[in-house]
Amino acid sequence: MPRTPGSARLSRNEQLPRSVWALLGAGAGLAAASAVAASSSALAAHFARKIVTPERVKAEDQEILAVQGSGTERRVILKSSPDTIVDGEYSLFFAGGTGHVRLGPLEDYTPGDGTVTRRVLAEYSGDLSQAVRGKWSGVVFSSPADLGCAYEEIEFPTELGPAPAWFVPGDAGEHPSTWAIMVHGRGATRSETLRSLIPARRLGLTSLIISYRNDGDAPATADGRYGLGMTEWQDVEDAIAYALAHGAQDVVLFGWSMGGAISLAAADRSSLRQYIRALVLDAPVVDWVDVLAHQAQVNRIPKGIGRFGQFLLAHRWGRRITGLAAPLDFRAMDWVTRAVELRTPTLILHSADDDFVPFGPSALLAGRNPEMVTLETFRKARHTKEWNVDPERWEVAIASWLAQTLAPRPGPGGPMPSSVGTSAGAQGRD
Known part of the structure; x- marks a missing residue:
């Protein structure tokens, strides 16, 4: 029976050597593997860039269901979430961040309806009655005036240009020559640190609440990227210099989240580090590798891809992908490994259930x-x-901790050097 052209081709294909079929199969496998590799590399690059790129637009993911009443009786009903069901005072930002209200403790929580009711304690800006979505925040004050503080809007010089800050004079207390310098965290602004004013004023400290490079207020760098503490400490050094030039003899650094990493870097690397009497750190980043691994897990990024993202941030050839002007030195910022090198008295306040910067490294550092x-x-x-x-x-x-730490020391006067010497990351500013 004569063969059709199609059956002839099939017959010839059936007669192909096994080695050819193996190569064809390998080629398909390589193509698939290449596609997976490209996808993984793209995800790692996205993860790395996101870590160091400032977010100018904040996601408003909190649903506002209703606003009731007016004046001191005004209340807002919100969709419940892991954040809104926790008692305490908080803020709600809305209308692209132009609106800001302060909310009181939890008044009603109905799990069945999934709703939360809170009193509106203060309306700083915007029209809450028109808002349908907002951003939940622990930042409860908008300026030092909300705490009853007299203050000045000032600028302090940095290598990139003048950076804005709030200057809050202290009273004639026990520490008239000690200034508090407040350093906010990643994606935040100066207002995050205003809660620190309360204990600082209790001790009579003069406070300087600063901005730093790439935070949206201070001048930006050419690359426009966060250095995760490796570059921002230079602006803290400039703030210390400003304080010393205006009457301070020493300073206490208050650092929040990434501001903790920045403060630790300043105490490690600054040529003025001997003037840093103490560090007060709220939920600080003391080991970026741990934080990045945690964030990769939270965002369901495979471990290998997360590690590759860290590799991109830490190596020179990754700069074209991350946009960083220089690679990051994660070893220098690992204060768990470098624990014994820290010679500045440090208070850490950290929640055991922190879902963004894990508590574990803080506990290890303290231990x-x-x-x-x-x-x-x-x-x-x-x-x-x-x-x-x-x-x-x-x-x-x-x-209480600061009062004890700042108490006069016996012996000759002068601030005690608090630097970490010639450690892995210790070096003066260029």
């Missing part, structure tokens, strides 16, 4: 260097909301 590090553990505060959950305990813990 490995109990001489210098004191840890105050909070619960249910999530990230940087320790004050919101228990303001009295938070304020007393800081004020």
